[in-house]
């Protein structure tokens with residue numbers, strides 16, 4: 001690790017100890033109280049600077065490598081912090097940078113960069129989960145603007161977002177990914193209604209069922225080309241998968257570290273349970289899996305920095321990191337037994353949170369489809 005990256009990690013460690021210490025993470029998880037105060041702090045630390053390209057629209061050559069370290073370190077301390085960071089950096093800033101007009105960038109990048117809030121991505125619907133091309137929310141011409149009608153489900157952070165990016169069908173005769181357009185919608189616009197959904201994990205990333213009843217927007221709210229929404233979404237999801245991979249590696253490392261501490265401290269049969277080979281080897285396998293997932297996440301960020309085409313790698317990194325987190329938390333729960341099963345245990349939170357990532361933002365099955373299609377097999381034949 002370079003001196004600069006080590007320094008970055010240390011400043012994140014200090015910031016998290018001060019502004020979101022472990023007790024506070026547990027309290028917020030229990031009370032479903034999102035740590036939104038961190039946005040201002042991330043901004044003051046310059047963490048969002050990493051996402052901004054320079055004047056000539058270029059990123060510096062280590063930008064994603066540094067970003068991935070930030071996301072991993074935040075994920076190590078609290079997944080809730082990393083997910084919040086990613087809603088600004090990936091759903092917000094990267095959507096604007098890769099797909100929006102100069103005017104939209106000028107209006108919203110400064111606000112996201114200043115830590116005023118995040119963006120929400122409103123894609124999923126009751127009938128359109130993995131099959132995002134099945135969305136039925138529609139946007140029709142209304143005078144010089146658009147009228148959006150439909151329902152979205154499971155939308156994270158929607159109520160306090162600066163804007164929701166809503167995917168709607170603008171060509172009623174289109175099917176699949178064609179004829180879909182992205183709109184920026186105010187969460188408190190007339191015609192928007194929200195109901196909070198209860199869930200078992202990721203309790204600090206509040207989820208909403210959203211009604212869109214004739215919501216009026218203008219042409220200035222259209223992101224990218226009319227009918228070109230799916231291409232924009234692919235770019236957003238590419239960066240979101242990269243960010244999530246790094247964050248999840250951090251959480252997986254935290255789970256292994258927690259299990260190691262327990263294995264060294266907990267005694268049964270007058271010995272630390274970590275002295276039993278079956279437990280020690282299990283921990284060794286867990287650490288090896290996390291190290292492999294980290295290598296892939298870092299390889300992905302280096303490939304993005306090098307400008308390589310890496311959508312297969314993004315799918316692989318997300319697949320490996322999220323499945324790794326699921327496995328290591330499963331083992332962590334077994335190693336900690338009743339201590340892990342107690343509501344307030346960190347392992348319990350890692351384990352509950354882990355269930356989401358292997359289907360959110362592209363399920364493992366769909367990622368395997370993408371990877372195999374890229375290899376020219378499966379649906380790719």
Ligand SMILES: Cc1cc2nc3c(=O)[nH]c(=O)nc-3n(C[C@H](O)[C@H](O)[C@H](O)COP(=O)(O)OP(=O)(O)OC[C@H]3O[C@@H](n4cnc5c(N)ncnc54)[C@H](O)[C@@H]3O)c2cc1C
Nearest residue numbers: 121122123124129130131154155156359360361363365366
């Ligand atoms: C806490 C939470 C937060 C979320 N946040 C957001 C958000 O901010 N924005 C947003 O738009 N959405 C969000 N979602 C929705 C999420 O993206 C979807 O849950 C996800 O896309 C999977 O859709 P589904 O749950 O309908 O599962 P389904 O699509 O019904 O899939 C069920 C199972 O079938 C498998 N499957 C489906 N199709 C295939 C196939 N062709 N081949 C093989 N297997 C297949 C899937 O992999 C999965 O295992 C969130 C969900 C949750 C629970």
